[in-house]
Amino acid sequence: MSIDMLPDDVLLEIFDFYVRIRAWRLLVHVCRRWRSIVFGSPRRLDLRLFCSNKTPARETLDVWPALPLSIKCDKRAERVDNIVAVLERSDRVCHINLGIKSSDLETISAAMQVQFPDLTHLVLWSHGETVSVIPDSFLGGSAQRLENLTLENIPFPGLPKLLLSATHLVTLQVVFIPHSGYFSPEEIATALSTLTRLESLWLLFESPQSCPDWARQHPPPSPRSVLPALIRFWFKGVTEYLEIVVARIDAPRLSKLDVTFFNAIVFDTPQFIQFIRRTSMLKPLQKARVTFEGDTATVKLSSQTSGYKAEELKVRIPCRELDWQVSSMVQVCTSCLPPLSTLEDVFIYEDPCWQTHWQDNIENVLWLELLHPFTSVKNLYISGYIAQGIVPALQELVGGRATEVLPTLQNIFLELQPSRPVQEGIQQVIAVRQAAGHPIAVSYRQILR
Structure with missing residues (x-):
């Protein structure tokens, strides 16, 4: 046939x-x-006409039936005339992905002050430039069919107002938020309360200058709003901002939480701790990885499950000085996280490219304070450089102090070929633990970073 x-x-x-x-x-x-x-x-058939800054829209679009329009420009357009011509047909535009120069944002924004009733995906980005602020009338103040929204280095203080109408939103990425695009934590928390389909959320500020006014009172609401679909949440900013947001929301299905706090003297996050406890992710967490890199210290808690579905809680502190990095991790592990009673494996290591002779800069007591919260750990994995700091600290725990830290420890895994002083020191630790009735075994293996 x-x-x-x-x-x-x-x-x-x-x-x-x-x-x-x-x-x-x-x-x-x-x-x-x-x-x-x-x-x-x-x-x-999901038919669409794909347009770019090179598409002569005014001459060619009328040749085709009135199909949905998808606009994409992978690089910042040198000319935006054709893009504006497509945007003028706002009743047909369904996808927008644009890189925008500072000089063109006002032109593009002006063409987007009307409603786009079929718009489901919107990505606007600008790199390395200060761009003008998007007005509150953007998209006519309504985004009822929007499912995915990404703004990168695009100042839009009126975003929370727009989100009140975006009840179909599944992914919200607002990253590299300049201070000119600041919106208050109360505003964004109120907007989030309407996003019952939201699965992924990014709120990444560029500067600690974007901080709430603590002269105002910030009482948590009662009851809190529930985000039933939220499973992934990334945040970068000051602790005060996140405290206000998470005091106002619950995310019971949350399985990935990635937070970067701008460096501070004191980390006090009681609302953040309570927010984590109201999720279902704490119980499966069994591993901790503490990493010291050139400009960031990180603690990552994860489940034994590997891959995309693994539960994961990560807290980063950007700072360069090693003593600040270790001190920051001490505060994070003791003050920013719930009790780490389910953890059985702890990995502590440094960036292999980091050549700083940091072992001479950190007092033993600081290393012991870092280990103190891990009360249920059975297996401790430490890299070669880290061992030069931690092993001398453990040597101080003699007599009745033998199990003052890591009381349930059973195994220490050292990176291959530790230095002679480290080998001698670990033998002393083994002897002290043996005498206290808490023997440990030591193995040498490559640490998986």
Whole structure:
């Protein structure tokens, strides 16, 4: 049987598969019947016209039926005339992905002050430049069908107002937020309360200058708003901002939480701790990885499960001085996180590219304070450089202090070929633990970073 003899509904099934792997425009040029079938089912086949800054929109769009429009520019456009021409057909635009120069944002923004009723995906970004502020009237103040929104280095103080209408939103990424784009934690928390379908959330500020006014009172609301679908949350900013937000929301299904706090003297986050406790992620957490890099200290708590579905809680502190890094991790592990009673494995290591002779800069008591919260750990993995700091600290725990830290420790895994002083020191630690009735075994293996 010739393909031309197939019924229209069978051809449509074939076209549906074909369109997923090739451009639909090839089909409409075969014959009048195929053209009629394709254009007769634009939603079924998800037909769209793709436009860029090089598309002569005013001359070519009218050649085609009134299909949904998708605008994309991978690099910042040198000219935006064609993009504006597409945006003028706001009733048909469904996808927008634009890199914008500072000088062009005002032009693009002006073309987007009306409603885009079919818009489902919006990405706007600008790198390395200070751009003008987007006004509150952006998108006509409404985004009812929006499912994915990404703003990168785009100042939009009125974003929380727009989000009140974006009840279909699944992914919200607001990153590299300049201070000119600051919105208050109360505003964003109120906006989040309406986003019951939201699964992924990024709020990444560029500067600690974006800090709430503590002269005001910030009583937590009662009851809190529930985000039933939220499973991934990234935040970068000051602790005070996050404290206000998480005091106002619950995310019971949260499984990935990645937080970067700008360096501070004191980390006091009681609301953050309570927020974590109200999720379901604490119970599966069994591993801790503490990492010291050139400009960041990180603690990552994770489940034994590997891959995308693994539960994960990560807290980063940007700072360069090693003593500040260790001190920051001490505060994070003791003050920013709930009790780490489910952890059985702890890895402590440094960036292998880091050549600083940090072992001479850190007092033993600081290393012991870092280890103190891990009361249920059975296995301790430490890299070669880290061992030069931790082993001398453990040597101080003699007599009745033998199990003052890591009381349930059973195994220490040292990186291959530790220095002679480290080997001698660990033998002393083994002897002290043995005498106290808490023997430990020591193995040498490559640490998986």
